[in-house]
Amino acid sequence: MAATLPVVAEDDAIAVLREATPFGEASPVVLSRIAALARPARYAAGERIYTAGDAADDIFIVASGRADHVFEPEVGAREPLKRVTRGGVFGWAGLLLGQTRRLATVTAVEPTEVLRIDTEALVALLESQPQEGGQVMARFAAMIRREFAVPELLAQVRRLSGPLTEEMSSLSLTMYRLSLWLKSPRPYLMLIGFALFLGIWYLAVEVWKLPRFREMPGLTTVVKEWFSPSPTYGLSLYTEEYYKHIVVSVWRVTQAFFLATVLGVTFGLLLGWSQRFREYVFPVFEMLRPIPILAWVPLAIVMFIATESAVIYLAFLASFYATALNTMLGVQSIDESYIRAASCLGASQKQVFRHVILPGALPFIFTGLQISIGVSWFSLVAAEMVSGQYGLGYVINTSYVMVRYPTIIIGMATLGLVGYTTSALVRLAGDYLMEWRVRELALAER
């Protein structure tokens, strides 16, 4: 009569697993991997599935039918007999610490279909997914204690081992993400994107010679000039001048960004924290903020006698607005219940600020800093074009005046590279300070 039963289909396996307590919260990816390990089996009514004392090899999940699960007396279960139906899990003795033998005898009461999963294969799979694996094991333990009423002393599940179950360090996490990234199509799509961009530039200027790009330096001209030990227009990777411009610009941005971060975060925290302060200051702030940085140039030159500080001031100003505004939004975005919970737990105002407001606003603060470093470069170059003697903005402007077109492109490309590097550094600092967030996002596979 067992033969008349339908065989458990692949998709059904996942549905059955989802009904089983241990796998109830597993992700679809993990579920389907577990389902791939499962082998369907059928037992006739009255057939013995296993006997206490047998080697504990497979775990069974009931898909249909019914089985009686009878513990050996020495297990000390509150209720020796347990009837297992769809979604029920038995044969888990192999997951317990130091157990290699079956603790119970199981007999099919009706024609019963089950999924069998090899214990060691399951453990290996769970170890490869340490976070979720740990949860599945914890749910196994809870189920064994609660549903099977096994005493806590016995119901100790094995600990998953493996490099990732231990406290994941930031470095190993970064390496893990890097290896995932390299396995994904993303880096290759990125390379194709670059190749397309450079290819179109090359074709448009040097092959098709489109009228609009008549005066444009071509890709090969620029690259030759950039990598030439004796550049036609005096600036390349081999000239000291080139690095001096970079250093000057980077140093200016660093000062402006540092100042904007210190003042902007402080100011933003105050704006978000104190309603009073916000009422005084925010309207003025909102009125000054939309004034384009370029409109400040004349005033900056008048205010600061030295050109250097005028340039830094302009780069600072734009950064400051972005940082302050985002910090304020960050403080306001914090869920009220965190603040309430902290005050319930006896934290003082100062402690709430240090342990709730500051870390809670951090994600927004770093969004602000990302924007801030970008606009800092933007206004720096604008300022360097107007005044100053060194810097990448100055290079671009003077090259234009002196008709050194390839050097303009070298300046622009360098700005792109240096700007990208600085914002990557800001992102890294954020990841370092917000490990909790990195881990959450990593779990969500984003």
Next chain:
Amino acid sequence: MDMRPPPPATQTQGHLLIDDVVKVYDPEGAAVLAVDHCTLEIEPGEICMIVGPSGCGKTTLLNAVAGFHDITSGRILMDGEVLCSTDRPRSTPGPDRIVVFQNGALFPWKSNLENVIFGPVMQGKLGRREALDKGRAMMGDAGLSGVEHNYPGEVSSGMRRRVEIVRALMNDPKVLLLDEPYRALDSLTKSVMHEALLEIYYKNRVTIFFITHDLEEAIFLGHRVAIMTTRPCKPKKILTVDIPHPRDYSVLTSKRFRELIEETNDAVHEEALKAFQAGEKEG
């Protein structure tokens, strides 16, 4: 109506008296009456379940006890000490009455263990070392060993709730205020959580003020179940659950449990209907 609490448990601390409390939102303007002359006494070590439809005003009551909201009149006493009254409308939040929030309020930027030790460390009651030891031990007792160094975002929602309850119990509170803590959980996890809560309760016997809209949950967990009327909120019917503690899941299939559900279902349904119709009118 039987307003008498059941015979007191072994606890001596955590007596809560809500005495004729009224709460009016926006008294100058819309004047919404949220709580209307509500009186409720909770004995030390009792699990008192507050049942009512969403938006009936039961959370307002909890917020008044916790010290998040003012009351308009009446008073609330804990162990004979006035928390708030008409003259001093807002009580001061403190570690003797800890709230477990509806959506969970573990700090996502602190590891589970750091969350658990937050209270004693902030209050300066324990040094960091001692707090860490106590925290680890309490997490172990609650079946949470292994996730100490994980962030809350990395563990299941059921575990997060348990961590949050442990975080509260670290402070030896007199009253635990639970605001529909299991609302967002799937029913399977919920059933595991109920037993876990009882397991923790049997060890501590702390007074529990538990808000829910789930009648089965209320009868399964509570010594008494207060069914509240909807806006304004006050006890409509107080049910003493005569199923002896300790309870486990077999209670759910017992005859007495079904009878108690039947006894109270009408009252709850009536209020739900009222709330629904009121909502329709507003909409």
